[in-house]
Amino acid sequence: MALWDRIKESAASMQTQLEAKKNDLKSGSFRDASMAMCALVAAADGTVDPSERQRVAALITSNDVLRNFPADDLRQRFDAYVDKLTADFDFGKVSVLQEIAKAKKKPAEARAVVQIGIVIGGADGDFDTREQAVVREACFALDLPPHEFDL
Template structure:
């Protein structure tokens, strides 16, 4: 199986697992951590071009699991996190990882946040090294072992 197909299959599997837990993923901590994770993955290489910003915003709006929350609220939170990362990536990353860590108290939510990062990162069929690295860092912030997610 080609690498492209494995990435797409993995993202699809993660999305299916998330849908199964949709009703359990309604807390503010999950919402905030998910939007921070989306921003972190979008800015994984230290930059965000307008097309990438738009693509991730569309993925957020179309994600059934995130449908538990108002789309405008999600977009605002995503944009705020992204702005922090764009202004100063290293400093912003500390702030964004703190936001992600809020989901640490509920293991199911913490795992779902990581899965969302993988879904967003793999949506274009290429989960690159920068994206994998920031999702791995998020695992540490959430007290989850990265190898659980093949990171």
């Protein structure tokens, strides 16, 4: 199977798993950690151009699991995390990973945050090594083994 097909299949599988847990994913810590994860994946290469920001924002608002929250609220949180990361990536990454780590109190939410990172990273068909690396870092912040997610 080609790498492209495996990436698409993995992202689709993660989305299906997320949808099955949708009713359990309504806390503020899940919302914030998810938006932090989306921003981290979007900025994995150290920059976020306007088209990428728009693409990820569209994915966020169209994601069925994230519809538990108001779209404007999600967008504001995502933009705030992206701004932190683009102002100073290394410093911003520490702050964003701390926000993601808050979801580790609830293992189902922690796993869902990682799955959202994989879905966002694989949405363009190219879950590249930098995106995988930041999702792997998020796994460590959440006390989850990266190999559980094939990272």
